Amino acid sequence: MSDLFSKFDPLIQQRETLLSTGITDPFNLVMESVESPTVAICNGRRTILLGTYNYMGMTFDPDVVQAGKDALDQFGSGTTGSRVLNGTYQGHKECEAALREFYAMDHAMVFSTGYQANLGIISTVAGKDDYIILDIDSHASIYDGCALGNAQIVPFRHNDIEALEKRLKRLPAEAGKLVVLEGVYSMLGDVAPLDKMVKVAKDHGAMVLVDEAHSMGFIGENGRGVAEAQGVIDQVDFIIGTFSKSVGTVGGFCVSNHPKFEILRLVCRPYVFTASLPPSVVATAATSIRKLMHGSNKRAHLWENSKRLHGGLKKLGFTLGTDEPQSAIIAVIMPDLEKGAAMWEALLHEGLYVNLARPPATPANMTLLRCSLCAEHSAEQVEEILGMFEAAGRSTGCIG
Structure with missing residues (x-):
């Protein structure tokens, strides 16, 4: 009889081989307590966090935390219902209003996760006879949508403008077309040439959706993302984002100026057939979004951190995912999974947590140590981090 789990045997084997060396399981780390956006206790030890997506450090903001406590007292712990039934509370409307204001757009729709936002909008807007033209390095939620x-x-090939144009030229002129791009690609932290790509898409009659999960709050004059920074936000039909990065809580959203956008609330399955976010979550999100509107000082400090860490790692001899810092993500390329896991563990022993990313989630079968900086990391912490990388790099033989 066929075992439905047999397809996972190679992965089970790879994991067992890795753990048999006595290494800590890099995909099962427990944070026993969290002290701040940048420090937690892991394995009983004070650890600097360089592997969260807490870009703007909003998770411990006093106003954000208080808003969550107040909503918990006033509205209870959950809605126990869908947005189209009993699951729309005052807080959900306020959260959508904050998003409309933040992006200066007509419509905003909040989902229970960022994953569901991509799943819902993409699957509802583009159906059976339509075409979705997407970057090969797109996030799993985009492919699932x-x-x-x-x-x-x-x-089409990653960030390749000509490849995008070639694909669009081959499609029937009358067909429905949706081009899906990301502002910042989360594996290498590189930015898309949206200014050129959006123009190509529009020239071929396609609608454009941009996932700004890793750029919202940080990139662009008002923190609206790469589309804002490159001057094409008005030509983008849908912007998808998440609350689990710069906003510092959980949830997802789509903002748009499309005149028929509101009908999506009735036809989008991942929105209709799931419970809405708890009142405390939308309260923290709305408060955080409104504070991010005035986050220019934090944005400037985060850029300083990114430049300092990127330059320091390069100087130490590490191979990085981008020549220059392009976002708050800095990817350190490892020779293979074994070396990457050893380096990850050595860093943990030094008191630093980063993300270990492995194939098939990574481009070109790379093993990466992904560093995500926070606006709350001090300049001193960045120097401390570089010292930890140097010690771990030498002890594992990753640098000479």
């Missing part, structure tokens, strides 16, 4: 909607998927 394509699969759920059953659209024709047309991938």
